[in-house]
Amino acid sequence: MDKNRSYALIAFAALSQPIRLDVFRLLIRAGHDGMAAGEIGTALDVRQNTLSSNLSILLNAGLVRNERQGRSIRYFADMDGLRRLLGFLLRDCCGGREDLCKPLIDEIACAC
Template identity: 70%
Template sequence: MDRKNALEAFAALSQPTRLDVFRLLIKAGEAGMSAGEISERLAVRQNTMSANLAILTRAGLIRNTREGRSIRYFADMDGMRGLLGFLMEECCGGRPELCRPVIDELACAC
C-alpha cells in the first residue's frame, strides 16, 4: 500500500458510521452481511448506508458480491493487512523482532 491509498483508507475510516460498518464486517467474518442487515444493525437509512459502503469499497477496506437482488459485503482483509503493513513498514527502527508482539497480537487465529 502506498501513502495515497493509506490516506484514502484513513479518510474512509474517519467517519463514525463507516468505522462502525468496517468493525461490524470484521466481526461478521466470512459470512459477511447484506446492505440491509448492516443498515438495520446500525440504525442508518439505506441510502446513507449505500454512500458509506461505496466509500469503504473505493478505499479497499470492504468488498462485495451480488446475491440475486441484494449485495453482500465483507471486510477486505487484504486491504486491512495492507493498511497495517503500511503503518508498521519501518517500525522499531529496523529491529523487526521488537514489533513481533504487536504483529502476533494483530494476527487473526480464527
C-alpha cells in the same frame, strides 16, 4: 506521492467517519459470511440511503468488497485492503527490531 502512502491516506479518510468505521468493524466481525446491506443498516440503525453512500466510500477505499447474491448485495471486509493498510503502518516498525515488533504483531494477529 508514494502509491502506498496515497492508499493509506484514502483508507484513513474513509475510516475517519464514525458510521464508516462502525461498518468496517462490523464487517470484520462478520468474517467470511459478510452481511447484506439491510443487515448492516439494521445492526447499526442507519438509514439505507446513508449506508449506501458510506459503503460506496469504503468500497472505493479498498476496505470493503461486495458480491451480488441473487437480488441482494453482500458486503465483506476486504482483508487484502486491511493487510495493505497495516503493512504500510508497520513497514518501519521499531526500526526493524523484531524483538520490539513481535508483541505488537502478535496482538494484531490475535495470537493470544
